[in-house]
Amino acid sequence: MNATERCLSRRALLKTLRMAGSGIAFGRWLEPDVMMDQELAPGKAIETFTGPGANPRWNSVGPYVTEPQKVPLILLTDRPVQLETPRHYFRTTFTPNEAFYVRWHLEGIPNAVDLKNWKLQVEGNVNKPTALSLSDLMQNFKPASLAAVNQCSGNSRSRLQPRVPGGQWGNGAMGNAMWTGVRLRELLDMAGVKSGSLQVQFQGLETGQGPEGLGSNLFLKSLDLGNPVLDECVVAYLMNGEPLPMLNGFPVRLVVPGYFATYWTKCLTWIRVLNASDENFWMKTGYRVPDTPRGNTTPEDVKAGKVKTVPVERFPVRSFLISPDGSSKIAAGMIVTLRGIAFSGFGRVNQVEVSDNGGRNWMAARLGDDHGAYSFRTWEASWTAKSPGRYSLAVRATDEKGNTQPDEPIWNPGGYLWNRIERQQIVVGNAS
Amino acid sequence: MKNQVRAIFLLMCSLMIAGSAVYADLKKGNYSPAQLGSIQQAVPAELSPDSSYEVPAYPVPAPELAPGDGLSDVRIYCNTCHSPRYITLQPSLPAATWATEVDKMNKTFGATIPEENTRKIISYLQAHYTPENRKQ
Numbered sequence: 001m002n003a004t005e006r007c008l009s010r011r012a013l014l015k016t017l018r019m020a021g022s023g024i025a026f027g028r029w030l031e032p033d034v035m036m037d038q039e040l041a042p043g044k045a046i047e048t049f050t051g052p053g054a055n056p057r058w059n060s061v062g063p064y065v066t067e068p069q070k071v072p073l074i075l076l077t078d079r080p081v082q083l084e085t086p087r088h089y090f091r092t093t094f095t096p097n098e099a100f101y102v103r104w105h106l107e108g109i110p111n112a113v114d115l116k117n118w119k120l121q122v123e124g125n126v127n128k129p130t131a132l133s134l135s136d137l138m139q140n141f142k143p144a145s146l147a148a149v150n151q152c153s154g155n156s157r158s159r160l161q162p163r164v165p166g167g168q169w170g171n172g173a174m175g176n177a178m179w180t181g182v183r184l185r186e187l188l189d190m191a192g193v194k195s196g197s198l199q200v201q202f203q204g205l206e207t208g209q210g211p212e213g214l215g216s217n218l219f220l221k222s223l224d225l226g227n228p229v230l231d232e233c234v235v236a237y238l239m240n241g242e243p244l245p246m247l248n249g250f251p252v253r254l255v256v257p258g259y260f261a262t263y264w265t266k267c268l269t270w271i272r273v274l275n276a277s278d279e280n281f282w283m284k285t286g287y288r289v290p291d292t293p294r295g296n297t298t299p300e301d302v303k304a305g306k307v308k309t310v311p312v313e314r315f316p317v318r319s320f321l322i323s324p325d326g327s328s329k330i331a332a333g334m335i336v337t338l339r340g341i342a343f344s345g346f347g348r349v350n351q352v353e354v355s356d357n358g359g360r361n362w363m364a365a366r367l368g369d370d371h372g373a374y375s376f377r378t379w380e381a382s383w384t385a386k387s388p389g390r391y392s393l394a395v396r397a398t399d400e401k402g403n404t405q406p407d408e409p410i411w412n413p414g415g416y417l418w419n420r421i422e423r424q425q426i427v428v429g430n431a432s
Numbered sequence: 433m434k435n436q437v438r439a440i441f442l443l444m445c446s447l448m449i450a451g452s453a454v455y456a457d458l459k460k461g462n463y464s465p466a467q468l469g470s471i472q473q474a475v476p477a478e479l480s481p482d483s484s485y486e487v488p489a490y491p492v493p494a495p496e497l498a499p500g501d502g503l504s505d506v507r508i509y510c511n512t513c514h515s516p517r518y519i520t521l522q523p524s525l526p527a528a529t530w531a532t533e534v535d536k537m538n539k540t541f542g543a544t545i546p547e548e549n550t551r552k553i554i555s556y557l558q559a560h561y562t563p564e565n566r567k568q
Contacts, residue, residue, distance in 0.1 A: 044464075051523025052563040062521070066474060068487035078492045079515040107514060112486035163523040165533055209513045216513060216541035246487045281540070 050168070055158035058087050058325065058424075059170035069245040071098045076167050080104035080206075081247060084172040090322045090341050093368065093376050094147070095175035097239050102247045103152050103173065103261065105219045105282075106208030110267055113205070113251055120187075120235070120252065124201070124273035127192030134251050137237060141182040144234050146257060147375035149176045149343045153260040153287055153312045157415035162299065164415040171320060171422075176343070176376035179255045181236035187271060188230070197225055199274045202254055205267035215281025221263050222278035223256070232257045235268060257374040258314045258345035260416075262287045287312050288414065295417040296410040314345035316419040317405055319352055319379070319397035326424050331431040335384050338365070341376040344399035348372075351398040352379040358392035359407060359421060365395075373400075385428040396421045495520045496568055502556025509545045509553060513537075519557065524566040530557040 046061050055061065064072035067081060076082035083102040089095055119131040132140075152173035154166055167173070188200065201222040210216020223230060234255040236244070244250045249266030256263040262282075278284075288309035289295035294316070297307050319342035330336055342349040348370065353362040368378030385391055396405040407421045477488065495517040497503055510516050525533075534554045537543040545553065560566065 048568060049520065049523065049566065051525075051566075055523075063493075065491060065493065066472070067490055068474075068477075075493075075517075076521055077515065077517045078490065079517075081490055109490065111489065112484055114484045116483040158523070163525070165522055165525060165529060168521055168523055211542040214540070214542045216543075243485075246485070247490075250485060285540070 050158060051163045054161055054163075055168065055170060057170060059172050060084050060158060060168055061170075067102070067247060069098060070102075070247065071096075073099065073101070074170075074172065076169070080107045080109055082167050083247075084169060085175060086172060087322060087325055090172075090320060090376075091339060093341070093371055093378050094177055094240055095376075097177070097242055097245055097248065100150075100175040100177065100239075100245070100248055101152070101173050103167065104206060104247075104266070106206045106210075106216065108205075108207035108209075110205045110246060110250075113246075113267070115251065118251060118269070120269060120271070122187050122191040122271045122273075125194045125197045125275045126188075126273050127194060128190070130187070130191045132187075134237060137182050137235065137252065141186055143180050143238075144183050145178055145180040145238075146232075146234060146255070147176060147178050147371040148255055148257040149174060149315075149345075149374060149376055150255075150261045150264055151175075151315050151343075153262050153315075153416045154414070156418035159409070159418050159420070160411055160415050161409065162411075164411075164413055166415050176341075177239045178241065178371075179234055179236035180238035180241070181234045181252060181255070183231075184233035184235055184254070184271070185231050187235065188273070191273070193225065193273050194275070197273045197275050199224055199276075199278050200230070201270075201272040201274050201278055202263070202265035202268055203270040203272065204249070204253075204265045205269055215286060218280070219265075220278065220280045220282055221265060221287075222274065222283055223263060225273070229256060229259060235271075260287075260312050260315050260345075262312065283311060286414075287416075289416050290412050294406070294410050294419075295412050297412050299411070299413075302413050312414075312416050315343075316417060317344035317346065317349065317397050317399045317403045318342065318419045319349070319395045319405065320422055321354075321393055321395050321424050324424075324426055326426055329427050329429045330385065332385055332388050332428050333431050335382055338381045338383050338393065338395075340365075340379055340395055342379055342395075342397035343374075343376050344397065344401075344403060345374070346403055347400040349377045349397045350400050352377075353396055353398075354381045354383070355394040355396075356383060356385070356391050358423060359394040359396075362396070385426075388428050388430050391426045391428060393424045393426055394421055498560035498568060500556060500559055502552040502559075505545075505549045505552045506556055509543070509549055510537075513541070513543065519561060520568070522561065524561060524563040527558040527562050530554060530561065533557075 059074055062075040065075040066072050073083040081102050081104050085099050085101045089099040115134050119133055122130040155169050155173040156171050157166055158168040199222040203220050206219050208216045235252050236255050237252045252268050254265045254268050289312045290297040291308045291310045301307050321340045323339045342352045352365040354365050355362045365379040365381040398404040405419055405421050409420050492515055506516055531554050
């Protein structure tokens with residue numbers, strides 16, 4: 001019996017069953033081999049790109065993909081790898097390692113690291129260049145732990161108007177983890193920074209096809225030696241108490257609390273003390289923002305050459321509604337719990353407010369446990385919509401420095417620093 | 433007795449009508465045929481207690497690129513440093529922005545795409561990925 005005959009005979013059987021008038025609706029759900037030639041119902045998948053308007057969705061619009069050591073995440077690019085974390089993984093304070101977003105710059109990402117050969121080098125303008133194995137890092141130093149948000153400078157880039165080139169992230173280029181490792185300061189002290197040094201440069205295992213000396217060959221980032229953030233930095237070998245996934249920087253990555261992820265060098269292997277300012281592409285040209293309030297400017301001012309830029313550094317205060325996410329209807333009169341997260345690179349979030357009329361009136365949300373100044377802070381609020389309709393829920397956070405999320409968009413050519421108040425439409429239906 | 437039967441009959445009729453009013457818009461069992469996407473469960477890695485820590489190859493699903501002149505140049509030259517998904521990832525961009533992006537690959541990132549091929553790549557992107565003409 002070939003496939004066609006099998007289908008025909010099954011159809012005949014189903015017809016007989018239906019004619020027999022059985023009380024059970026046999027054949028109502030046809031098995032896949034009968035349905036094989038039917039087209040998929042249209043409109044099941046979202047659009048594959050957005051623009052020239054802003055991306056209207058919470059996440060970016062790519063398909064899901066499963067990469068090594070990861071659950072299915074949203075694909076931005078595959079070579080090098082850029083993956084976004086779906087919204088629902090932000091219900092908790094700590095983002096699971098297997099769902100943590102991924103962003104590489106160059107295609108030479110390690111697939112294997114042999115810890116017999118791998119050593120973290122502390123070199124350059126130091127008295128005693130030092131090489132440390134992972135075992136040395138784990139055994140010879142007192143472990144330091146801190147909760148810190150890692151957020152891509154271009155998180156939410158797809159909101160900008162006009163759109164700018166680059167990874168078209170929705171809001172999921174961020175994550176929070178408990179990082180454990182060695183304090184950077186201890187490593188610098190061990191090697192002995194020579195006087196007259198200016199910066200410390202970080203290099204990981206990532207390499208590109210481009211010629212030596214260009215940004216397409218190496219990804220390098222530096223921080224000023226006088227920057228107090230160096231005292232808070234950790235070279236982490238644990239992420240949420242587990243080894244780092246390769247795509248998140250195994251065996252160790254730099255943690256720079258409060259700073260955008262561009263400084264959090266993955267697969268960190270060279271810590272290099274410089275006696276001159278780092279002029280490489282990723283400091284001098286890439287990851288720079290206008291030296292203006294909020295890093296805001298206009299395409300006209302950029303074109304006119306009026307914009308002075310500085311390296312992007314700390315991330316501004318942000319907050320998100322995670323659930324409900326607008327995908328389900330809520331019945332009027334139901335007491336639902338609004339849940340989300342908030343964070344700031346400038347200090348603890350100490351206030352989160354929610355609005356159900358798009359930001360005209362605000363009420364305070366309850367804050368979750370405090371895991372430190374640089375962690376996600378969860379928040380909750382009870383909400384009851386008394387009557388059916390469409391509601392615009394908005395959320396805004398304020399940090400301990402008094403920074404509050406503004407309601408104005410921003411624009412800069414790199415697509416960095418977006419932190420406008422978020423809104424989510426929720427549909428409420430009749431309960432009777 | 434006859435009246436009692438009639439009363440029960442009427443009561444049952446009214447209950448049936450009421451019942452159908454309650455459940456008339458209760459939809460159930462609506463399924464649709466679907467294809468499984470490309471997301472298969474991965475085979476767990478074979479691990480050995482040595483010093484090497486390894487993950488399998490990173491997958492590169494081919495992006496759907498618009499057919500047209502210059503596509504072969506895109507596949508050859510752009511693919512050197514990154515997959516062409518870097519094209520489909522972008523929002524629809526103005527023609528001038530595409531020219532800037534491709535020029536950046538040569539001038540800033542040191543790509544050595546011959547002038548003729550650079551021109552063909554720019555024309556291809558401008559013909560398929562601007563707000564006026566982008567379809568996929």
